[in-house]
Amino acid sequence: MEPKLFTPQFNEHAEEFKKYLPVNINLRFETVASPLALCEETYLRPLLGKSLFNRMATYVDDNPTLAGEDPDGTLIDKARFALIRLAIWKDYDIIAANISDTGVSAEVDKENRLFRYQEENLKRTLKEEGFNYLDSILEFLEENSQDFPEFGESQYKLSNVQSLIRNTAQFQECYNIDNSRLVFLKMRDYIRDVELIELQHRIGHDFFNELLTADESDIKYGTILPAIRRYVVYSALAEGIGELHKLPTEKGLLFETTTMDGVQETPVYRAQIAETRARCAQRAEQYLATALHIIRNAPADYPDYVGFAGDSPEDGIIHRDNTNRKIFLA
Numbered sequence: 335m336e337p338k339l340f341t342p343q344f345n346e347h348a349e350e351f352k353k354y355l356p357v358n359i360n361l362r363f364e365t366v367a368s369p370l371a372l373c374e375e376t377y378l379r380p381l382l383g384k385s386l387f388n389r390m391a392t393y394v395d396d397n398p399t400l401a402g403e404d405p406d407g408t409l410i411d412k413a414r415f416a417l418i419r420l421a422i423w424k425d426y427d428i429i430a431a432n433i434s435d436t437g438v439s440a441e442v443d444k445e446n447r448l449f450r451y452q453e454e455n456l457k458r459t460l461k462e463e464g465f466n467y468l469d470s471i472l473e474f475l476e477e478n479s480q481d482f483p484e485f486g487e488s489q490y491k492l493s494n495v496q497s498l499i500r501n502t503a504q505f506q507e508c509y510n511i512d513n514s515r516l517v518f519l520k521m522r523d524y525i526r527d528v529e530l531i532e533l534q535h536r537i538g539h540d541f542f543n544e545l546l547t548a549d550e551s552d553i554k555y556g557t558i559l560p561a562i563r564r565y566v567v568y569s570a571l572a573e574g575i576g577e578l579h580k581l582p583t584e585k586g587l588l589f590e591t592t593t594m595d596g597v598q599e600t601p602v603y604r605a606q607i608a609e610t611r612a613r614c615a616q617r618a619e620q621y622l623a624t625a626l627h628i629i630r631n632a633p634a635d636y637p638d639y640v641g642f643a644g645d646s647p648e649d650g651i652i653h654r655d656n657t658n659r660k661i662f663l664a
Contacts, residue, residue, distance in 0.1 A: 337370035338391035339378075339413055341398050354415045355422075365429060369421035377420060378413060381468060382475075383488025405481040412471045419464035426457050465515045469502045498545060498563050499525050499570075507560075508567035524574035528566050536622065537562075538642025554635040561625040568618035572611045 336342075344350050345363040379387045390413065393406045400407045422429065475485045485491055494500040502511070502518040511517040534542045545562065548555040633640045 335368050335371040337367055337374055337417075338387075339374060339394055339410055339417065340367075340370055341394065342367070344398065350414070351418055354411075354418045361429070366418075366421050366425070369425035370417055373417050373420040373424060377465075377468065378417065381472070381488065381490050383484060383491070385487055386482060386484035389484055405478055409471070409474065409482070412467065412474060416464045416467040416471065419460045419467070423457050423460035423464060426453075426460075462514065462516065465519075466502075466513060469513070469515050472501060473503075496546065497525060497529060498559070499529075499566055504563065505567060508564045509571060521570050521574055524570035525566060528569040528573065532569055533562070533566060537626075537639055541636065541638040541642060544638050554632070558625040558628050561621045561628075565618045565622040565625070568614045568621065572614040572618060575607065575610050575614065 340350055340363075342363045351361060351366070374387075382390070390406065390410055394400075394410060397407070400410060472490075475482055479485065499505055499508075502513055502515050505511060505518050505521065506513050529542070537545075545555070545559065548559065550556045550559055629636045629639055
């Protein structure tokens with residue numbers, strides 16, 4: 335299994351690897367060829383789409399030295415930066431092991447091995463830098479979309495046009511996740527559910543579709559979209575906050591945390607999760623109420639919403655004041 339974006343003839347002494355990960359690397363190409371190919375298939379191809387990935391592979395075959403600074407060469411440089419980190423992270427334990435008929439042992443002498451916390455820190459850094467740099471690749475493609483029309487055919491691009499929260503940066507604008515693509519990826523399913531179920535229940539299918547293609551420079555959209563996006567993000571957090579770092583095990587659900595002694599698992603405390611969920615849900619309602627208040631003060635600008643909601647209350651709940659009134663329950 336050979337990678338498409340790295341070549342063995344330029345990695346006899348890890349020359350290309352050192353360019354993208356400038357540390358003392360002493361890896362044979364054969365050692366990381368398989369994890370590199372796996373990361374291309376698992377992370378990069380689904381992101382870019384088959385057509386664009388094949389275009390990149392063809393470019394590497396025709397221009398193995400990547401001497402030029404054209405858009406294709408820049409894109410491949412960025413992809414390699416992410417791939418070498420993801421590949422070493424993904425196969426870190428296997429790379430560090432010697433597997434033979436007699437068993438498995440460490441390649442490095444005990445006195446030269448890293449401490450456990452150093453290994454965990456290194457793996458975490460490689461993983462976070464690799465995944466986060468995928469967002470840099472996406473940003474580059476968005477800014478140079480005229481040079482990469484194939485990107486418009488990717489599943490990522492096609493699915494993103496159906497969401498108000500399309501990338502890590504938009505999520506970060508609403509809630510601080512340290513620009514972590516890993517956190518954003520974990521939250522995407524919850525964002526989808528909030529938009530398709532809760533938000534459309536409150537503003538209607540037609541108005542939601544209108545917002546997907548809205549020009550935010552238009553003041554009527556620019557004044558409400560930030561608040562609606564925050565509603566989506568905080569609602570998604572209320573639904574999914576318990577899933578961040580949570581691992582299903584035979585002992586139940588555990589939180590994964592990193593300490594100086596390595597990775598530790600601790601029980602999930604329901605009271606803490608419930609408190610955070612309630613706070614996020616409350617904040618979400620406040621943001622949506624802000625947007626709906628603006629809409630109701632200018633109904634002519636938002637006919638699709640008015641046609642759906644009519645005189646419905648902003649929170650979607652009908653409130654009745656039954657003070658001093660008799661109520662008959664059948």
